Amino acid sequence: MGLQQSNIEALPFVTAELNYLAPTLGRPRTYAFDPPAGEPKTTALPDPRQVPIFDARLIAENISLDREGFALVRHPTRVRDFYDDKEVRDVYYPAAEAFLKATLKADRVFIFDHTVRKRVEGAADVRGGGPRQPATRVHVDQTDVSGANRVREHLPEEADELLKGRVQVINLWRPIRGPLRDAPLAMCDGQTVAPGDLVASDLIYPSRKGETYSVKYNPNHRWFYVPEMTADEALLLKCYDSATDGRTRFGPHTAFVDPTTPADAALRESIELRTLVFHKP
Template sequence: MRVAIRNGRHAAGGFDLDRDGFALREAPSAVRNFYDEAEVEDVYYRELEALLKRETGARRVLIFDHTIRIDDGARSRELGKREPVRRAHVDYTEKSGPERVRQLAGAEADDLLSGRFAEVNVWRPITGPVNRAPLAVAEAGSLAPDDLIPTDLVYDDRVGEIYETAHNPAHRWVWFPDMSVDEVLFLKSYDSATDGRSRFTPHTAFDDPATPAGAPARESIEVRAFLFFGD
């Protein structure tokens, strides 16, 4: 199915995480090798914790995992990495957002869940610019409640839940072409607030028919974090 995806770099006023569910920011990193797990956890996690606090006003940031994706089956298998997901989805649901906090926070969970909290992914190319299998996101204001379909996600040690996203011609899809290694895309996969701000952001890799022949395979890192606001 062909879907219209507009160039977010041309949007007047840009995009806002709480209004639209995503936002693009320039954020150079000191990380030299994103394939070095220790460097990512020691350097990059600290960078993102500070960045997310500045961007959102969160009092506490709990970064809990990251995933590297390579749009090259042979190379991804060789390095033990995943490939991009070409299916519109949201990483958490009304049910699984709080459940994941309880799994991660243990005895602190009740206190953390007593105020507003959100889950935000931070997506960055680790080679660039990205031309192949870029990431598209849907504006929160274009979603209808029935567009989000709860779906089990089965792991070896637990069963999670995500939202698959049903096609709706009213969706407004956006991508940011030629993202560089110095840019990050924030996207919100859960927000406990029900005051009209964005809560769930569908996203997917896609195949752009204008991708140049021989474009390098996308390599990217996504970091997941829970944000706690204490209100």
């Protein structure tokens, strides 16, 4: 049963501010390092909107990664310290790869990077300076162009053959500690996103240029979150899918300030893996 058969309006919800993309002249761009003299850090200006964000926990069994673009899964882990990069790569990567391969019935899964986040009041989000801050703008990590380019970048010798089959970029996102009450993740139902809502935006690194989707406000967007996620739970987020059969969708996401968060709640700590998921033709 899909969400179209669920009584969404009867679900509990919070009303919160999400940062969409304001109209800009030209293609938005953001520097992942200190920009050249005279250049702004980003040309993507926020368009904050108050929207209802519905409790997805109560209808989790009706949510499909291939339809809505996200899914809640149970995924216990043996990792003791997610701030230990070696332990993450030696312990978490293999377990997550096996989990995703089985869950998504994939032929192959390749993890190409991860990001640890720890919210610090008033701190700037600095790449390469320790844990990142939660991302507080509505976005999709990949575009139709950059999703395929990830295969060419990370698996160049096999790329031509792998791109003949179905390729997805799937993020595996989880709280490091739970229950998570501070800065939870909001996910947009991919069925409610129109192609014109997505704006390809440059993400500029010192040695390369990436591409993500910024997102324009659309009142038809339908938002969900999973309150009080535990450390044994995770979210799957579809960020790219080469399939063009009309069934597969991906949805934007963003951290947000939940107005019901207790003042003494622990600040958010989370980790996301970014993965390439392959199915043979």
